[in-house]
Amino acid sequence: MVDTVARDRLEPGGRPGEPANEPRHDAAETTRASEAGLAAPLLSLRNVRRAYTNTDGGPATEVLRGISLDIAAGEFVAIMGASGSGKSTLMHILGCLDRPTSGHYQFAGHDIAQLGADELAWLRREAFGFVFQGYHLVRSLDALHNVEMPAVYAGASLGERERRAAALLDQLGLADRATFRPGQLSGGQQQRVSIARALMNGGHVILADEPTGALDSRSGAEVVALLRELADAGHTVILITHDRAVAAQARRIVEIRDGQIVSDNGVRAPVAPNAPRTMIPASLDPRRFRAAMAAGIAHTARPWTDMREAFAAAWTVMWTNRFRTALTLLGIIIGVASVIVMLAIGAGTQQKVIAKIASFGTNRLYVVPGGDVSRGPGGVLTEADVRTIRQIPHVTTATPILRNKVTLRAGNVDSFVNVMAVNTDARRALNWNVARGLFFTDQDERNLATVILLGKKTRERMFGDANPLGAYVLVNNVPFQVIGELEEKGATSGDADDDDVVLIPYATGARRVLGTMNLNWITVLVDDIDNAEAVTKQIGDALEATHRVRDFRVYNRAASLRAQTETQQTMTIMLGLVAAISLLVGGIGVMNIMLVTVKERTREIGIRMAAGARQRDIQRQFLTEAITVTLVGGLAGVLIGVAIGLALLHWEVPIIFSVRAMLGAFACALVTGLVFGFMPARQAARLDPVTALASD
Template sequence: MSLAEARGAPERVAQDTRQPLLDIAHVSKIYPSGDSVVRALDDVSIRIMPGEYVAIMGQSGSGKSTLMNIMGCLDRPSLGTYRVLGRDIATLDADDLASLRCRTFGFVFQRYNLLPAITAEENVEIPAIYAGRPKAERVSRARALLGRLGLADRAGHRPSQLSGGQQQRVSIARALMNEAPVILADEPTGALDSHSGAEVLALLAELNREGRTILLITHDPEVAAHARRIVRLQDGRVVSDQVNGDPAETPPAPPVASTLKVRNNFLSDLGEAVKMAFRSMRANLFRTVLTLLGVIIGVAAVIAMLGIGQGSKQSVLDRIASMGTNLLVVRPGAPGIRSTGSNASLSLEDAQAIADEVPNVLAVSPERSTGATVRVGNIDYATTIQGASPGYTAARDLAMADGTMFTERDVEGYAPVVVLGRTVARVMFPDGRSPVGRYVLIKNVPYEVAGVLAPRGANAFGMDQDDIVLMPITTGFMRVFGRRFLSAATVAVEDPDRIDETQEAIAVLLRQRHRAEDFQIRNTSSILEMATATADTLTRLLGFVAAISLVVGGIGVMNIMLVSVTERTREIGIRMATGARRANIMLQFNTEALVICGAGGLVGVGFGLGTALLLKSFGSLVILTPGPPLLAFGCAFLTGIVFGYLPARKAAGLDPVAALAYE
């Protein structure tokens, strides 16, 4: 024991006039522990010169691992200063430290810290990825390093397929990937047998002879003896710092200097992130499928619901349009008061005045209706009796399937003729013969069938428009309705662009005739607009309900990504130790969320379109346009960004030291 050791003061090596590579000056690392503190390092000062081979030795709890973390820029001192090539690390942010690690330090860990899901070659490439080196250059150097270390034939094997010694050599190759001038080896032989351990130590000595600075962390004196300088720690303090053997023996080569330039290449980083994302998804296939399922269901529901909503909307609009979009319907009763069948404020003369005096009128059909039973032989059928004029077919844009419409002469002569809707004709004359010229009884009065209307189907309210019997309005007044006033007058305008002008002209005419506003005028184009707005609202509601499932799927993605961050904490630490910046970690986990949601979105689009087509084949009216699939996929992609951010932020904010120590 030296005199200095006997006095309890560390023995120092002779001072070197060159600039130190690593300069630790009065560094302390303090951790709170309840009401007191623990000093993992206590006023430590060490200078490491370029090309040295230094062993930092001490028992468990002596502070050597804490010192290594600070020297490797994985951690910061609580007190004191630490300079790397003259740069004070206190002035560097997390990304600056990552860049410094990337080009200066290569880590060799006791437990190898290789990523299990990728090959040896891909593990070696990791530091070069974060340095922004091209793919071809990375592959070439990784293969060359593995070949030098005797692992050329194991480059495509995963860590689980390699022995402990082989894994440690892969770890050393990774440390050399960016030509790091400093190799930090933390108990590199601790998990190896004696033969493999000797091979690793021989390799470290060879690297030192090439000019690399080696920092060997160990508790084993036999391992420490391979270094040319030994620094002993005890209770966080340096108790000795001495040269091991004769410094003149085996003079080292000129020290290796860092020449690597870290380049930020977003497209390259994104490509690697996508590749790693698919690899991570394959590693947890069942969990990935369950996560995708939530996104798939959400996207498919949005597409199917919007398709159904658009189909329902179009169905309603078609039915309203079938009534005509150039119609004005005049009803008795003051505005705001519901019209009833007993309101007598609208007369046949009013309808005639509108036809004669208002411009832009194509046809006017005075109308009154009631329910009645129609009989043919022993067949009775309850239907709607509609009194109208010959202008009814023009106003309603109706066609005749058989026979003709009754005429103005029939109206003037109170003729007992009728025109049947298709439903009534089918029920009353089931023999298939034409009803034209045959008779039906209404209130025991025979009426000749003049014609049959072409089928129209259900209206906007689902009512059968073919369940009707038309008769001259005058005949209806005399034989069926009993009272001579109208329930409505339908006006077809010639120029739909002037429909509002025509509506106002009718209103002026009727106010002059009645000397009061005891009527209401409804514009079918406004009804169409209202129905469109209502259908749009319902479609949006359906889409919103479906989008809820997409949000639920997004929450599932976020939950799985948070679990993934916890499971892969050590991997994150490894990536940070090898030069990954916070942006790289953020990009990695955000990309994984985007890949999951993007893949789920694509499958969901296919599933949604398939569901919609299946519903269409069963008779549902479904309209598919490019909008809903693009919207649903866009929402899925946005879900990946939104719900992937929090897990990615959590991953990027991890402390490298804590992440590496995570079990």
């Protein structure tokens, strides 16, 4: 059974993650590399020592005390010793999970001390396969994905690694357990899964640390038999055990005690012409080791594949811890929804205020008689000034206004009201539309027609709910016919109530009612609010030139509107910032949960590092998990924010949704995940593999 596995691993270019552009090596070249490996030891230790610093400040504890050991390719070696003898520490050094304090360790003739973190990760996934006493399977993954793990970090395609993992599970008798998680498997089955994982990238050197320690005698015997089959198939097998009966299954027994080798039977597998090929590929040939390593480190999955794998792993973790994930999402959801709703309310309120102001004119200027100094000349505005203003660029229209109090009588109802004598341009200049009836015309102006339009409040006071159109009223005892009613504009204060007013033609008012041509003010309409300041200056200059004195004032209503708009915008921003605080709190929650997650999954991190994960792989995985949480929370927050906004619209709260605000809130959520997830991800990536594997 395992012979078939071994033969599958020997196919040229068949290792998952092997660069597509590397030259293919035939069996003869692989055999030559293997023979070279037997001539020069594959693993060589010289006077290796390992000491651990005591955290309480005491002297360092020396676990290995000058180990010298050579292991050739294809050997089946048992390293035997009692608990605390240093055999597991030796295995960690052999498997490049740990470094010696002093001494030299060479793999394929190359000094391991010269290799960086990424190079050691490549060597672990290229050369080694680990089988641990505690199985060390990732509990959130099923058997198939646990086996696939080394190939993921080797950059193998999804289809290729699924086929290889399924084949390995099938050949190890676990085809019907591929979708089972570790908690659903027996101890023997879990250990078989770990052996399949060790073989996923070839398993050229199998390091088995007490593989039978947690198994019953029958399962333990099956695991040892599997290791013998792997050794017979040409794998280099290093078995760590305290059991002499298990060690006796190996061809060579090295006994270690108190960190020193006390015996070595020195038995080697003979190199005969008909001996099985060893499992060392050409990539581990000392003559091309460095080049193969450089190519292997450079060869990873495509960015999209990396991203897909990271998000798939993150989603699995989130789904496994659904309740905790939901609590974490809540902070992001509240933050995003708050930002969207608050900005929508702010924008809606701002538009409502601006619309209210707009009913009184936004791009209007007002020219009134009287100088800037109270003791200065009073000044007079005339129709000639209106004509002068109309000649100024960007002026749409200039409207003369005569205003005074008059006595208005309808039947037996008298009222003292404001009358405004205006021309036909007033309809546009003053934004005064007719609710019913007609506005007077230029012909009415020329004919001094006695026609009148009533404001809403004036009509209610004089006629109640009756339709006033066609009725006659007396304005200072001059009969006028009602031809229209003005739209409601809303009251302001005092005499400025624009709904308690009547309008009459300018010429009629000047000559037949008010008896004066001196204007109360001139209303100027500017084509664009951005031109208001320039037009204000030009009006001042032009009128000063004709009056020869500055006996007037020009009020820029647009400037006032702009100031009020900026105030509203500031208030909207303040609302958004207040809401963003909840998003910040949600981000802190993400960081807190991620820190807890790193602590809880420390062993998983060690397992992934043993399978060949680089520091950046670990960092990317945990960072992706944080981003995934905020991505889901951001999307949910947008939907909930829109739902709350629609509900507020139903209750007639002014709401204006902004796509930019939604995208901004969503982007902020992603940035929050990136920023607050970086520290936990970096902490996870910097964990020591041995310390991580030993965690509870």
